[in-house]
Amino acid sequence: MSDDYEHKLEAKSDYVADASSASSPDVDSVPAAELPDQELYHSHSWWTTYVFSQDAKYIGIQYALTAIGTGLLGLVLSWLMRIQLAFPGLGWLDPASYYQFVTMHGMIMVVYLLTALFLGGFGNLLIPLMCGARDMAFPYVNMLSYWAFVVAVLVLLASFFVPGGPTGAGWTLYPPQAITAGTPGSDMGIILMLVSLILFVAGFTMGGLNYIITVLQLRARGMTLMRLPLTIWGIFTATVLAMFAFPALLVGCLMMTLDSLLGTSFFMPAMVSLGEKLTHEGGSPILFQHLFWFFGHPEVYIVALPAFGIVSDLLSVHSRKTIFGYRMMVWAIVGIGALSFFVWAHHMYVSGMNPWFGFFFATTTLIIAVPTAIKVYNWILTLWRGNIQLSLPMLFSLGFIVTFLNGGLTGLFLGNVTVDVPLSDTYFVVAHFHMVMGIAPILVVFGAIYHWYPLVTGRMMNETIGKVHFWITFIGSYAIYFPMHYQGFVGVPRRYFEIYDSPYIDTSTLLLNKFITIAVLIVGAAQLLFLYNLFASARLGKKSEKNPWKANSLEWQTPQMPPEHGNWGKETPKVYRWPYDFSVPGAKEDYIPQNQPPSEIVGAKVEKT
Amino acid sequence: MSDSSLENLPKGWKSVPNDLGSDQTAFKGVQWGKAMMWIFLLSDTFIFSCFLISYMKGRASTVVDWPNTSEVFSLDFMGVPVPLLLIAIMTFVLITSSGTMALAVKYGYEKNKKMCGWFIFATAIGGLTFVGMQAYEWSKLIHEGVRPWSNPFGAGQFGSYFFMITGFHGTHVSIGVIFLFIFARKVFRGDFDTGKRGFFTTMKSDYVSIEILGLYWHFVDLVWVFIFAFFYLW
Numbered sequence: 001m002s003d004d005y006e007h008k009l010e011a012k013s014d015y016v017a018d019a020s021s022a023s024s025p026d027v028d029s030v031p032a033a034e035l036p037d038q039e040l041y042h043s044h045s046w047w048t049t050y051v052f053s054q055d056a057k058y059i060g061i062q063y064a065l066t067a068i069g070t071g072l073l074g075l076v077l078s079w080l081m082r083i084q085l086a087f088p089g090l091g092w093l094d095p096a097s098y099y100q101f102v103t104m105h106g107m108i109m110v111v112y113l114l115t116a117l118f119l120g121g122f123g124n125l126l127i128p129l130m131c132g133a134r135d136m137a138f139p140y141v142n143m144l145s146y147w148a149f150v151v152a153v154l155v156l157l158a159s160f161f162v163p164g165g166p167t168g169a170g171w172t173l174y175p176p177q178a179i180t181a182g183t184p185g186s187d188m189g190i191i192l193m194l195v196s197l198i199l200f201v202a203g204f205t206m207g208g209l210n211y212i213i214t215v216l217q218l219r220a221r222g223m224t225l226m227r228l229p230l231t232i233w234g235i236f237t238a239t240v241l242a243m244f245a246f247p248a249l250l251v252g253c254l255m256m257t258l259d260s261l262l263g264t265s266f267f268m269p270a271m272v273s274l275g276e277k278l279t280h281e282g283g284s285p286i287l288f289q290h291l292f293w294f295f296g297h298p299e300v301y302i303v304a305l306p307a308f309g310i311v312s313d314l315l316s317v318h319s320r321k322t323i324f325g326y327r328m329m330v331w332a333i334v335g336i337g338a339l340s341f342f343v344w345a346h347h348m349y350v351s352g353m354n355p356w357f358g359f360f361f362a363t364t365t366l367i368i369a370v371p372t373a374i375k376v377y378n379w380i381l382t383l384w385r386g387n388i389q390l391s392l393p394m395l396f397s398l399g400f401i402v403t404f405l406n407g408g409l410t411g412l413f414l415g416n417v418t419v420d421v422p423l424s425d426t427y428f429v430v431a432h433f434h435m436v437m438g439i440a441p442i443l444v445v446f447g448a449i450y451h452w453y454p455l456v457t458g459r460m461m462n463e464t465i466g467k468v469h470f471w472i473t474f475i476g477s478y479a480i481y482f483p484m485h486y487q488g489f490v491g492v493p494r495r496y497f498e499i500y501d502s503p504y505i506d507t508s509t510l511l512l513n514k515f516i517t518i519a520v521l522i523v524g525a526a527q528l529l530f531l532y533n534l535f536a537s538a539r540l541g542k543k544s545e546k547n548p549w550k551a552n553s554l555e556w557q558t559p560q561m562p563p564e565h566g567n568w569g570k571e572t573p574k575v576y577r578w579p580y581d582f583s584v585p586g587a588k589e590d591y592i593p594q595n596q597p598p599s600e601i602v603g604a605k606v607e608k609t
Numbered sequence: 610m611s612d613s614s615l616e617n618l619p620k621g622w623k624s625v626p627n628d629l630g631s632d633q634t635a636f637k638g639v640q641w642g643k644a645m646m647w648i649f650l651l652s653d654t655f656i657f658s659c660f661l662i663s664y665m666k667g668r669a670s671t672v673v674d675w676p677n678t679s680e681v682f683s684l685d686f687m688g689v690p691v692p693l694l695l696i697a698i699m700t701f702v703l704i705t706s707s708g709t710m711a712l713a714v715k716y717g718y719e720k721n722k723k724m725c726g727w728f729i730f731a732t733a734i735g736g737l738t739f740v741g742m743q744a745y746e747w748s749k750l751i752h753e754g755v756r757p758w759s760n761p762f763g764a765g766q767f768g769s770y771f772f773m774i775t776g777f778h779g780t781h782v783s784i785g786v787i788f789l790f791i792f793a794r795k796v797f798r799g800d801f802d803t804g805k806r807g808f809f810t811t812m813k814s815d816y817v818s819i820e821i822l823g824l825y826w827h828f829v830d831l832v833w834v835f836i837f838a839f840f841y842l843w
Binding site: 031033034035039041137138140141205208209212213216217218219220221222223224225226243244246247248250251252254255258262263264265266270279281282283284287290291294 | 631636
C-alpha cells in the first residue's frame, strides 16, 4: 500500500515540471460570465422571512419539516396496521379503518413524504447551493409551490375528519371500488384525496419548473453540466420525470372526481351495487390503471433517482475517493429516467391485458436492470480501496447499497410475467417495494440529513444516537421485510386485515406476523430517537467547523456557514473542476474544492473534467 | 489555453452533450422565464395528450354507439343545419388571435408601445370571443339534453369527454385572456419601458414576457387544433 503511494508521488513530481511550464496567469481561466448577477428578493418582515419565505434554503427546510411531519403520521399508521395483523384478537381496528390506514400510509409515504422531501426539501436546499446560484430562478413561484403543498397536506389530513373517513381504496385508488359504496371513504374521503393530489401536482409543477431552470440556466461560471454533483443530476432527472408523469395522475384524478361528483362514467362500467343497478355505464376501469401507472412507475424513480444521486456523493466524500465512472453514472440516471416511461404496465400483469403486452413490458422492465446494475457496480468500485470513514452518512449509504440490491433482485422476479402471476398481491410484493423504494431511499434520506445537517444548522448531530439509530433501523428493516418475502412465497395475500389460523394460511406466518410487528415497533421507537437527535442537536449539538466532511462541492464553500441570504456574499463562485477530486496525488489536502483555482494546487495530478 | 482550442472539442454525437452542458446556461441567451414556459408547455402537452388518449380509449370501448358528431355539432343557419359552422368560426377566430399575438410580440420588441398594446388587446378580444362562442355551444348542447353523464344521441361518454376536455381547454383560454388584458394594461402604462416591478414577484418588467405570454397563447391554439380534429372531424 505505502509502496503504491510513493510510486504515485513520483509520478506526480513529473507532472509538476509539466504543469509549472504552463503556469501562466490564464491557468485559472474560467469561461466568461453569460449572465448578470441574479436580482434577489429581500424579505422585509417576519412573515416574508419565515413564513412566506422566498429564499430557497428556507423553503427547502419548510418542505422537509412538513414532509417529515406528514411522514410521521404515515409511520404511526403503519404501527397500528402491524398491531392489527399480529394481534387481531385485540380488535384495535375494524376492517374499514385498516384499509383506510393502509391507503393513507402508502400515499403519504410515497407522495407526501418521499417525493416532497427529496425534491422539495433537498432540491430547494441543494440545487442553488450546489450549482453556485444565489437562489432559484423564480423565488416567488417557489414560495407558492411550498404553500400549495401545505394546502394539499391539509386537504389530505382533513379527510380523516369527514363523515366516512379517509378513502380505503388502497394507494392505487383503483375504480370502480374507490368510489363505490362498500369501500370506506368512497364518498367524501376519496374526493379529498383526489383534490389533495391535484393540488400537490399543481404545487409540484411550480417547484419543478424552478428546479429545472435553475439547473439548466443558473449555474456558476465554469460549472458545466458534467461538473455537477450527481446529487443534482439525480434531483434534476427526477424533476423532469415528475413533470411528465404527474400529468397522467392529474388527468386520472380529475376524471375520477367527475365520476364521483357528476356521475360521469369515465372509469365506471355498468354494475350492481347493494342490489341496485348503478347509473354508470360503459366506462373503462383499465383506463385508470394505465393513467395511474404511467404516473406510478416513474414515481418510483422520482423517489429513487435523487437517492441514487445523493448516495453517490455521500459514498465519494466519505470514502475520500473519486466517484467511479462519473459519466456512466450520469447516463445511467438519464437512461433509467427515460426507460421508466416504458414499463408501467408491469404493474398490471394480472389486470387482464393481452399476454403479448405483458411480454413487451417484461422486456423493457428487465432492460432497466442494466443501467441500475451499472450504478451498483460503480458504487462498490467507488468504495474499492477507498479511505472509508465509517461516519453516519457512510453507514447509511452502505445500508442503502445492500438494501437496494436486495429490493432490486426481487424486482427481477416480479418483472417477469410468469413469475409475477403467482406472486401478485402477496406479501412478496410488499417486501419488494418496501425494500427498493421504501427502506433504500429512506436510508439515503437519513444519511443525507446527517451529512447536510451542519450546513443547515451549523451544528453536528449526535454521533452515538445516530449509530444506535442506524443499527436498529438497518437490522430492524431486515427483520421486518425478510420474513415478508417468505410469507409471500407461501401465499399470504396482501391487504387482508386479519390473518387468522386457517387451512389456507401457513401457521408459521402467524408467528412471523408477531415477530414482524415487534420489529416494527422497535424500529419505530428508533425513529423517535432520530427525531430527538434532529431537534435537540440544533441547540445542543457540537458546533461544526466549516466544511466538516471536507467535501468538494460548492454548498460547503459559502463565505458563511450556514449560508446567508444570497448564498455567496459579493461574488458567485468560479468553478474549475468537478466535485470528486479526492485524495489527488500531489495535493496538500486530500480534497480539492470545486472553486479552488489550478494555480493554488500546482503539482496535484488532477484529471481533466 | 490548449483545451479551449477547437481541435480538442468532441466531434459528432459526443459534441451534443458537450455543447448543451458547457458553461453557465444550457440554452444560450434564453431568458429564464421563456425557458420555463417551454418546459411548462411540454408538461401541459402531456396533460392534453392524456386527455385525448383517454378520449380515444373511451370512445373505442363504449357499449353504445358514439353520437353522430356532424349532426350534434351542426348549427341551424337560415333553417338549414350546417355542420361545423360554429366551430369553423371559433377556430378561425382563435387562429387569427394567434396572428395578432405574433404581431404584438414583434411590436413589443420594437418598443412600439401603442401598436403592441392594441394587438395584445385584439388578441384578448379574440380569445374572449372564442370563450363566448364556446359558452354558446355548451348552452346549446345542454339545451338539447347533452349532460356530462348522458345524452340523447348515444354514448354517455360523449358528453363526459366533451365537457371535460373543452372545459379544460376553455379554462386555459380564459386564463390567457385574463393575462392578455393585464398585459395590455401594463403595455399602455409603459411598465415594460420603465421596468416597473411586478406587484407579486417584485421583479422588473421586460418586453420578453410578452413573448412568453405569446408562447402560451400559441400553445393553447395548437391544442385547440387537436381537440377540433379529434372531436369534430372524427
